[in-house]
Amino acid sequence: MDVTLHLAQDPAADELLGRSPLAALVGMLLDQQIPMEWAFKGPRTIADRMGADDLDAHDIAAQDPEAFAALLSEKPAVHRYPGSMAKRIQQLCQYVVEHYDGNAELVWKGVDDGRELLRRLEALPGFGKQKAQIFLALLGKQLGVRPTGWREAAGSYGEPDAFRSVADITGPDSLTKVRAHKQEMKAAAKAAKAKKG
Numbered sequence: 001m002d003v004t005l006h007l008a009q010d011p012a013a014d015e016l017l018g019r020s021p022l023a024a025l026v027g028m029l030l031d032q033q034i035p036m037e038w039a040f041k042g043p044r045t046i047a048d049r050m051g052a053d054d055l056d057a058h059d060i061a062a063q064d065p066e067a068f069a070a071l072l073s074e075k076p077a078v079h080r081y082p083g084s085m086a087k088r089i090q091q092l093c094q095y096v097v098e099h100y101d102g103n104a105e106l107v108w109k110g111v112d113d114g115r116e117l118l119r120r121l122e123a124l125p126g127f128g129k130q131k132a133q134i135f136l137a138l139l140g141k142q143l144g145v146r147p148t149g150w151r152e153a154a155g156s157y158g159e160p161d162a163f164r165s166v167a168d169i170t171g172p173d174s175l176t177k178v179r180a181h182k183q184e185m186k187a188a189a190k191a192a193k194a195k196k197g
Contacts, residue, residue, distance in 0.1 A: 003143060006171050009037045013044035021104035022055045022096065023047070024143075026089055028135045028166070029126045034080050036166060036175075042078045046089075049074065057102040060093040091125040108145050114153030117145075133157050137167035 005018045007027065016023045023043035031039035047055055049071050060068070068090060072082035079085040093102075100106040107124070111117045114136070121132035137157035139145035151158035157165050163177035 005040075005142060006175070007036065007040035007166050007169055008044070009172070009175070010041050010044070013041040016044045016047065016054065020054050021107070022057055022093070024138070025092065025096075025104050025107070025124070025135070026055060028131060028138070029088060029092055030079055030085060031131075031166065036169075039079070040166070045076075045078050046072065055093075057093040057096040057104060060090060061097045061102075063090065065090060088126045095123075095125050108139055108147075112147045114147050114149035114151070117147050117150065118153040134165040134167055137165060141167045142170070 003018045005014045005024075007017055008014050017027055017040060018024075020043070026043045026046070027040040030042040043055055046060075047053060050059070052059075063071075065087065069083045069086040072078040072086040072089075096102060096104050096107070107120050108117055111120065117139075118132055118136055121127055121135055122129055124132070127135070133154045134157050136150060137154040140150040140154060140158060154167075156162060157167055162168055163174060163181050165178065169175050169178055
């Protein structure tokens with residue numbers, strides 16, 4: 001895995017995401033309730049604070065939970081909820097250590113069926129169906145991981161030129177399109193809720 005991603009809109013953070021399967025998974029895990037760029041910059045920030053050039057599942061899984069939460073809480077915090085996200089990142093890393101010998105790429109490497117890959121992603125701590133489908137679409141669209149049926153397994157996120165999620169962001173223009181789509185979805189949900197109320 002060695003591609004250039006543009007999710008953090010920060011060269012050093014994006015470089016790490018493009019070469020590190022674990023960093024990509026952690027960025028996806030962090031991508032909730034904060035701006036996307038902030039979430040995907042998180043893995044680089046964590047690696048820097050740990051004095052490393054990559055994330056290591058064994059190392060993170062073995063960290064003292066309070067010390068790891070403090071590391072994520074340093075200013076600027078890695079997430080709006082650094083304590084709970086530190087716990088989730090450690091759970092993800094513990095799972096990767098237990099099930100994939102600490103190698104996050106083994107979650108998808110050699111998987112030849114899109115539904116199986118979706119099942120593996122959904123089994124990851126902190127990954128529900130939507131997050132798993134978005135990550136599957138990211139793998140297929142930008143990282144060249146395309147098992148049979150991957151687009152179908154990714155649902156609407158797998159559609160070409162959909163601009164629905166991080167899977168479609170390749171630069172500032174596509175980021176603007178994805179943001180616009182998300183704002184439309186929020187507005188539609190708010191209108192539906194108001195209509196019911």
